[in-house]
Each structure stands twice: as C-alpha cells, then as structure tokens.
Amino acid sequence: MTAILGVSAFYHDSAAALVVDGRIVAAAQEERFTRKKHDYNFPVNAIEYCLKEAGLTPEDIDYVGFYDKPFLKFERLLETYLAYAPAGFSSFLAALPLWFRQKLHLPRELNNGLGGAYRKRFIFTEHHESHAASAFFPSPFDEAAILTLDGVGEWATASFGTGRGNRIELTHELRFPHSLGLLYSAFTYFTGFKVNSGEYKLMGLAPYGEPRFADVIMEKLIDLKEDGSFRMDMSYFNYCQGLTMTSPRFDELFEGPPRKAESPVTAREMDIAASIQRVTEEIMLRIARHVHARTGMKRLCLAGGVALNCVGNGRILREGPFEEVWIQPAAGDAGGALGVALFIWHQLLDNPRQVAGTDVQSGSLLGPRYEAAEIRAYLDSVGAVYHEYQTDAELCDRVAGLMADERVVGWFQDRMEFGPRALGARSIIGDPRSQNMQSTMNLKIKFRESFRPFAPSVLRERVDEFFQMRPGEDSPYMLLVAPVQESQRRRVNGTETSLSGIDKLKVSRSTIPAVTHVDYSVRVQTVDTSRHNRYYDLIRAFERKTGCPVIINTSFNVRGEPIVCRPAEAYRCFLATNMDALVLERFVLLREEQPQARDISREEYLAQFELD
Numbered sequence: 001m002t003a004i005l006g007v008s009a010f011y012h013d014s015a016a017a018l019v020v021d022g023r024i025v026a027a028a029q030e031e032r033f034t035r036k037k038h039d040y041n042f043p044v045n046a047i048e049y050c051l052k053e054a055g056l057t058p059e060d061i062d063y064v065g066f067y068d069k070p071f072l073k074f075e076r077l078l079e080t081y082l083a084y085a086p087a088g089f090s091s092f093l094a095a096l097p098l099w100f101r102q103k104l105h106l107p108r109e110l111n112n113g114l115g116g117a118y119r120k121r122f123i124f125t126e127h128h129e130s131h132a133a134s135a136f137f138p139s140p141f142d143e144a145a146i147l148t149l150d151g152v153g154e155w156a157t158a159s160f161g162t163g164r165g166n167r168i169e170l171t172h173e174l175r176f177p178h179s180l181g182l183l184y185s186a187f188t189y190f191t192g193f194k195v196n197s198g199e200y201k202l203m204g205l206a207p208y209g210e211p212r213f214a215d216v217i218m219e220k221l222i223d224l225k226e227d228g229s230f231r232m233d234m235s236y237f238n239y240c241q242g243l244t245m246t247s248p249r250f251d252e253l254f255e256g257p258p259r260k261a262e263s264p265v266t267a268r269e270m271d272i273a274a275s276i277q278r279v280t281e282e283i284m285l286r287i288a289r290h291v292h293a294r295t296g297m298k299r300l301c302l303a304g305g306v307a308l309n310c311v312g313n314g315r316i317l318r319e320g321p322f323e324e325v326w327i328q329p330a331a332g333d334a335g336g337a338l339g340v341a342l343f344i345w346h347q348l349l350d351n352p353r354q355v356a357g358t359d360v361q362s363g364s365l366l367g368p369r370y371e372a373a374e375i376r377a378y379l380d381s382v383g384a385v386y387h388e389y390q391t392d393a394e395l396c397d398r399v400a401g402l403m404a405d406e407r408v409v410g411w412f413q414d415r416m417e418f419g420p421r422a423l424g425a426r427s428i429i430g431d432p433r434s435q436n437m438q439s440t441m442n443l444k445i446k447f448r449e450s451f452r453p454f455a456p457s458v459l460r461e462r463v464d465e466f467f468q469m470r471p472g473e474d475s476p477y478m479l480l481v482a483p484v485q486e487s488q489r490r491r492v493n494g495t496e497t498s499l500s501g502i503d504k505l506k507v508s509r510s511t512i513p514a515v516t517h518v519d520y521s522v523r524v525q526t527v528d529t530s531r532h533n534r535y536y537d538l539i540r541a542f543e544r545k546t547g548c549p550v551i552i553n554t555s556f557n558v559r560g561e562p563i564v565c566r567p568a569e570a571y572r573c574f575l576a577t578n579m580d581a582l583v584l585e586r587f588v589l590l591r592e593e594q595p596q597a598r599d600i601s602r603e604e605y606l607a608q609f610e611l612d
Ligand SMILES: [Fe+2]
Pocket: 127, 131, 150, 151, 152, 153, 304, 305, 332, 333
C-alpha cells in the first residue's frame, strides 16, 4: 500500500487530501473543522480527518506533498520588494514574521503538524503544477490541454501545457505581477468586497450593470495580446508595494475612491463589475483559443482560482474551440493539496492512470459523513424533536412536500463536499418556482446581500428542457453558467424593462424565477444517479409532486460562516436562522416543534462570523 498525503497551507484555504494506491480516499478544507472561513493555518484537523477516514496513522504515510515551493515564493517577495524599494517596505515587513516563523521552515512545520510521527520524505511541487495536476489527473480524459488561471503562486500567475496518460507538462506561463486573478481581485477590492472571497459577489453583481468601463480597462490598465497574454500598467495598482490592491490613479479612471465595505452598492459598482467581468471573459476566451491552437488538443482541463468564474467557464465551453472541458471543483488553493498528492502518485512514482469515461472525483463528496446512530445521539443530547423515516422514498416524499409548500430546508447528507460549492450534501434547498424565494433566502436565511443569485440543481435527464447546454454537457460540480431556455422565459413588460440596478430583481423572468439571474443566466448543477443517490431521489420526488425537476441549491451556512460540517453545526445554523426544516440523513426536524428554537440568539450566532 502507498499512502500519499497532500497539504496546502499558509496562504488561504488550507486543506488536506489523502490518496491511497491512486484512489482519492478523502479531502477536506481546514475551515470546515475550525469554523474560521478561509483558514490558512496548518490543516491539522483536515489531516486528522483524512487519516481517520482511511484508518491510518501518521506512521503509515509514505509521502507528504506540499502544494507550492516556499523558497521560490519568498524569492518573489524579496525581488518585488527590491524592485519597488523603498515603497514596498511596509508590505514586505508585514509579511515577514509569518515567513520566518513558518513558511521557510516547512519540513519542521509539517513535522510538527503530524505530531512528529512522520519520518519520510517531503515533496514540494510548484503552485501551478499542483493546480494543473488537480485539473488533469482526476479528469475523465486520457489526454487534454491543461490551463491554470490564478492570482499568483511562486512566479507564475497562469500556465498551460498538456496532460497525457500519467504525465503532465506545463510549457508556458504568465508571470507576476501580470495576473488575471490579481486583476479581478483588484476590482473586488475596489468595489468594496473582500479579496480572495468576494470575487464571487463581483461576478454575481455583473449582470446588473452596463460594461461602460470595459474600454478603459482595455486601454489603460492592460495591454492585451491576441494570445490572451497581457501586461498590466502597474502605476494603477498597489499590490507589489502597498497594502491595498489599487493606487490613487485607479480612482481617477473609475469615478472616485473604492466603495467602503458594507455601504450601499451603487450603479457605479454594478457597471464596474460588468466591465471587469466582460474583460475577464475576453481574456479567458483568447487564452483558450491560443491553448487550443498550440496544443492541438480537443479537451481542456481547468484549475486555479479564476476557474471558479463559472460565467467565463461557460463561455469557454460554448464559444471556445474545445469539445469538452473538465474543471477541478476545488479549483482554488485547497485543490492544490489534492493536486500534489496525485502528482506524486502518477508523475513521480510513475503509476498508470485508468480512464473509464467518468472522472475520479466521486462527485467531490470526499469529506466526513455521519452515521444515523451518531446523529440520533446528538439530537437526543440537545433535546431536539425529530421524525426518523425508514426508507428514502418516504423521506424524499416528505421533504419534497415541504419544499412544494415553499418551506426552506437544510439538507445534510452523505460526505461533505470538497471545494467551495455545496452540491447536495451540505445544502439549503427550496422551490425555485417561488417569486419571493430569492429575497427570502438571501435576507432571512443566509443574511447576505440581496443581489446575490441562487443556483439550481436539475435532474440530469431533463436539463435540456430548462437550460441551453451543449448536447451531452454535464455540470455536476456547478462550475458552468448556461442561459435559461427560451421556452421557460417569461415575457417582460414595458415598465419592467425600464427598471435598473437592483430593481431588476423584482421582475419574474422565467418559470423558475428564484434561480434565474437578471440576464437569464443560471449556474447549473446537473444531478445524476451515479454521483448523487439520495439527492437525486429527492429532486425526483419534487418533480413527481410538482412537475418541476429543478430545486434551489445554496450552501448550508450564513454569511461569513464556513459551510457546516458536523450535525451540531447544521442544527445550530437551523435554529439561528429562519429555516423551516432540517434534514440530517433520514431525520427530519421541523422548526415549530423545536423547544430550543427561542433560546438561541440570532444576533449572537451571526456575530461569531466575520463578514466575508
Ligand atoms: Fe492558486
């Protein structure tokens, strides 16, 4: 037996992944255990979980891999500082303590994290190799082009190459400070959202605005080549030398200073969001065409933080030159832990890959699951009132009935997802036909910004009736955006068309308004029997009751909270919000029956989590 542990840590989204004899046994992000969003500390809890899942101890591990090369990263920091000295001194000083304490002593840190019990080799791959490995090795393709699009690792900010059989080879890269990820993050910062976490909000905001700044971005900020590579005019940015992303010159181009966090979002931010989204998509498309031309491959594998831009991904798939695209669900740095483990198994140890038509990511359900006995014991210990169902059929029928009555349900099943999206294991679900559901869920359940769209889960076999996907296209990981079918759209009347900004939300645009964005786009998850079991059965039951094979699927958490991991977290989140029902495996809890529902303070609950 060969056991390989992959680790990513010390930047953001620490994670661990365990590969045993080539099989992905477990993978999880540290934040889910520590309850600290984007936790970047050494992932002791995630490692402990992975070993437990496999029944191993640290002594059983044969290789430990780390997802980037700290010395090269330090070199970049140092060189950047020298190039911008003395202006860069403050950011350099701010970064130094962590480097001297931990990052430059990684083998020691890794050893400490493993309780001193591991005595074999540590292997370091480059940041982009880790992303590339996470994109190609689990994919269903025997050979493919690989593209990574990211903020920055050591020096590379984007790279491409090919994967064939059990090997990957990266041949080209774009280097720091020129970076699509950092460009997008600069706009995330400028529009008042948190860098490395608010990028999703910026993408969600884009359809409300007009891309009136797109030309300014193209003309002033970047010099974009036909092949998608670009240079940034660094006088508009401040991330090399300062502690902010953009410089005062940037403000002049975008009509004033950055939006203050939590202040109202205005038309300016919406237009800025639309503009940078358009430019990002243009760059992604150009790079995809270039990669296709250079590699001659028919298929593409994607990873890196920018590969979470599912609007851009959808355009690559529909308008780009590749026949098929596979995207690593944990496309951000957490996925690097999985990448380095698979890299060691295939590339360093030269073990073959068996490609059998589907990916080996197992629906990305790679985290902990909880048995009925454990859940029952917990529920009894807190005096919860529950109904246990004996069969999946009865359970799904009951939950589908609740949803059809416009109840919002917390759905906790199976192994927790690896990656930022909830895929039906730790989800909040509801009826997408309801016009009020989007604002109810945003404001009363998730306590987050009202503009943010929700995504649907749809039965795989009925996806074409609702969404314009390519024939045979699959989206089990919710990483692609597609338009709503014309036949499902509702005609918008004269007064409704004249609404602008956030008011666009008031208009019902389709038969499933709660998941239809203001531009008719939808971030689709296709659900099938091979990956999803009980979640599939639930949507089938909802379809039987209502005729609708689509439900709303959003992550099981409130704003700023990591997605729930354990039953206890699900129960507390259920009590603290306005969720109507909670389903833990086959246990159903109704809000009105819970004696503790009034004991828990919503304010205190929400205050635990720093706003994201
Ligand atoms: Fe990365």
